[in-house]
Amino acid sequence: MTRKRVHLAAHFPGVNNTTVWTDPRAGSQIDFASFAHLARTAERGGFDFFFLAEGLRLRELKGRIHDLDVVGRPESLTVLSALAAVTDRLGLAGTVNATFNEPYELARRLATLDHLSQGRAAWNVVTTSDAFTGENFRRGGFLDRADRYRRAAEFVRLSRELWDSWQPDAVVADPETGRFVREGGIGDVAHHGEHFSIEGRFTVPRSPQGHPVIIQAGDSDEGREFAASTADVIFSRHGTPADGRAFYSDVKRRLARYGRRPRELKIMPAATFALGDTEEEAAENAAAIRRQQVGPQTAIAFLEQVWGRDMSAYDPDGPFPDVEPDLSEDLSQGRVPFGDRAAVAAKWRALAQEKDLTIRELVIEVTGRQTFVGTPQSVARQIDEHVQAGAADGFILVPHLIPGGLDEFVERVVPVLRERGAVRTGYTGTTLREHLFDDESESEPS
Template structure:
């Protein structure tokens, strides 16, 4: 495997190389004239040469440019390197910070990194993943949320959740029984290599101690603990409550919007679209018509050519 410290360097060059391929077409090369038999105005369309630390390639890219110039690039890493990579190169971040306090801190941190790359705040969208429990009343939504969480957390899932903290194989433990009586392994060789997951539990020993106290006080099994302390739905309530809360998050600079994660697919978004979206439209914070045919249009992101022209003018 590539050493950890080199991965983002390679990723950044990989993305830059990919963008060079997309930009090797300008959008007006295809003539497709049946009478003359000429397909391309420029036979060299798509030609490229790239020489770098990780990639040394040349040739002719045979995929014409799409109407949006380049595909929209989402980034999902949360390490220091991941945040810098997003600030320099991504169009949007698929974030896990969907609470108001954490969302605002993440939003501010990443947006403040953009200036060094000559980018404006609106050129990188922060879009946390957000789950929801929607019902006619807040009380009914709370009951639905509890039911869904119990359905989502199986015994095996609960044990895997604890393994992130204990840094041990816990498959021999009974998920309906008490928490492990051994302490977490705090060595650097973490069972999970994902930095974001490790950072969620900066002090495994303190986390284990807190969870044992909670489990003892509430007579919780391993599975009960994970259900009650794990990922609660981000938005729970009536359509009015959820619409109001989403708008509050965006207005408070905790996000630029949300990527909804329904607990049932493919029909899980139907109720949200029918009951919550109209309320957001009434508040003037959700579009009533599409402004263009591409995802880039839908997200309000500028065309890459326009961004490049703006940067050249500024320099």
């Protein structure tokens, strides 16, 4: 029986209401100092990588930009390239859309980041069929779910062809001059597929880790299959032990059909946390954070997304309204849909009635819960037990404050995890691929 090492990553949030921008301790979401602070904190904690999301269009509710969306977030790969200069070992992961980019151009940008960082680059591959977002692009949002995953799979395959086209250089003697020269390296790329047709040569030499680490976040059946065939890391949303174990087992089982072993894919759910000196204090802190994350405006906005009606006349801290949803209307654009809105509305109404919840209390109940709550010792234990039980390989932590929201975790929880032998005490490799898949990723229990 081997003991699994816990992998940790840090997410710089801002595309939803997880981040509390109204807190006096909150900083800028565009000042480079904010990105540098969080990245350096993660590196001090021995985290595998720093993760940036992407927002290609500001989300709207009832035709207006939602006030809690971040306006002015910089482009991810540009920020990560700058962070390569102020970090040494931390992986640098950026979300870049495979629907609205081209393989040759993006492969060059990612290979460049991998060179600048000496092998620490990662690409979180996402797709979209959202015509609202597509209005910002020539192509538009014309791809349905199946087509966008086929395009993404071909996009990644072609990117790897480009990255792999540079073979290791060989130093040989020129037969005419006798001087030693470099020979080989650049190779031709000829790709003719359903979505892309390229004939040419890649301009960037092979990067330190061969090619960037691939991250994927889809949860549909197509997304899970794409991850099993292609990804190195899954950014999962299954944070509870039961859901985590089911997802973990399902995806790991799919790897065999692609000739892959379970340890070749790391599953890392998003996770939040609230700490305290006692369990009671931690619970109080968690409740306070949830109320900050779900203010009155946000509570009404969530309700309107499901109900399809203007609910602004209702008191968010008053009784849950006795009004039927309008399923013909969708007041929100650019947000992840709730799926079967009729089923969601019925579930929310039943929960509100069962627990006698106000609108805001209900939205807190269904959207604002922290993953790990407790003292540093109990949070470290929860994280470690979650991984050892086969529910995850680690977690991508999403702090509620920027830039200092990760500080307390690194200062108080990481030392306990190290005492348990759950996380690394120092980096043993230089590339992100080594962080994730080195020989010390699993060790015998002490």
